[in-house]
Amino acid sequence: MRVLLVGDYPPPHGGVAVHVQQLHDSLREHGVESVVLDIGKGGRPAPGVISVRTPAWYARRLAGFIREGWTVHVHTSGNNPKSWVLAATGALRGPGSARVITLHSGLLPDYLAASLSRRVFARLVLLGYSHVVAVSEAVRAALVRCGVPGEKILVYPAFCGSQVRPGAVTPAIQAARERRQVLLAMAHHPSPVYGRGLMFRALRQLADARPGVGLAVFGPGTHSEEFQRDAREHGVESLLENLGELAHPEALALIARCDAFIRPTTHDGDAISVREALALGVPCVASDVCARPEGATTFRAGSAEDLARRVLHALEAGPARVVSPDAGPVLMKLYGELTQSTSVGGELHAAQ
Template sequence: MRVLLVGDYPPPYGGVAIHVQQLHRFLRGRGVEAKVLDIGKGGRPAPDVHPVRSLAGFGLKLAGFLSAGWTVHVHTSGNNPKSWMLAAAASVPAPRAPRIITLHSGLLPDFLAASAARRALARTALAGYSRVVAVSEAVKEALVGCGVSAEKILVQPAFCASQVSPGPVTPAVELARARRKPLLAMAHHPSPVYGRMLMFRALRMIAEEVPEVGLAVFGPGTRTPEFARDARETHVAPYLEDLGELDHEEVLGLMSRCDAFIRPTTHDGDAISVREALTLGVPCVASDVCTRPEGTYLFRADHAPDLALRVRQAIAEGPAHVASPDAGPVMLRLYSELAATRQLGSASSQWISIQETRHAAQ
């Protein structure tokens, strides 16, 4: 079996990129010949990872794998036109190469609901795939609404629990751990979707009761004038631990040392960070904007007092003991089933060809 994963590969450490990296590691650990066609911004060199930086380069490399009969698994968000163009490009006819696609974004339903043209594009782009993996029931329902057969869709969170383990703990994290009690952590991005201002308002409320509290913030945009302005206006600057951008392994190290991980997003999908925290045995507080894994402490979206309340509850009660999903074995079985179907189809075609030849000879 030979599997090509198509999608972003770290860095940067977005949810799709992390999942592609972890699924790649899982497959290689099971002895599967697996490679990655990295269509992201370009990361560090890694074994069997092939970066592509142009549409022409993508087409040429993909064509080579398709003609060689590799099983191709595309990973994309599904929440913008570029994502659907990628899906369509990777679904070109190639009878010897089964195609699978995972659609990752919780914003996909709203994107498709916005116009009939988008729904038609999605339906056409997915026609060439043997199976479609949706990360949530909401994503599946949106795809069915476009005309994609429900029997073709598999709902599976994009998460590989077997690949999650605490990474190295940096000196900055150890320092934060030593001087903050409790120590909270939050992934940051300049986009308002990540809920920075909401978290800052809730942090101020928590600090009024627990002045030793600290919030470790990591990710892009923590050292911008806008970030500093928001921290100043909400009076939380003294409680912040700005860790900048971390490698994914360092993020897991931070999670393992904090008292609670917070996901205050205004829109979301199946956030990999939420599942990582739960897998590591760390209390996780997240907005109720989408279905969250069992064991998550939910707060009402855009409601700072409720967020502060749930953080205090999570710290007092501790983590829930939950079983985390693992997409690795599920995808491995799916690849095997498609490979077996392809071989059966090939054998059937050969038998029909032989019978037609015999009939013609008579």
């Protein structure tokens, strides 16, 4: 069995990229021949990872893997035109090559609902895939409304619980932990979807209720002028532990050391970071903009007061015991079935 994963690969450590990395590692650990075509920014060299150079180069390499009969698994958000162009390239037909796509974004339903042409194009593209993996029921429902047959859609979180392995605690993380009686953590991104302003408002309230509280923020944009301005305007500068962009094992080390992990997003898919916190035994408070995994505490989206209240409740209650899903074995079984069916199909075609 040979599997080609097409998608972003860290760095940066976004949700899709982290899942591709974890799935790639899981497959290789189980003896599956796995290669990643990294369509992102191209990070540090890693075994079995090929950084895409140009669109033409990508097309040639993809065509080569298809001709050789590799199972192709595309990973993309599904919430913008570029994402669907990528999906279309992975749907190109080839003898003996099965196709799978995972659509990751919680913004996908709104994106498709906004335009009939988008829904038509999505349906046509997904005809080229044997199976579509949706990370939530909301994503599945949106695809069914486009005309994608429900029987070809598998709903499963983009998460490999067996791959959640924190790295070493860095001096910066250790110092942040020692400075705060209560340390919260939040993954940051400049996009307003990540809810920075809401978190800062809630943090100001939490500081009044729990002296000694601090918020560790990590991710892109934490050293920007806009970030610093928002921190000043909300009066939370002294409450922040700004750790910048962390390698994923370092981010997991931080989450494992904090008292609660916060996900204050305005839109979401199946957030890997939420599941990682729960897998590490850390209380997690997340907005109710989508279905959250069992064990997470949800707050009313957009309400800083409810967020602060739920954080206090989660701190008092402590972590919930959860069983983390693992997409690795599920997808390996799917790949095996597809490999077998395409092999049989190829033999019948040759016999004719």
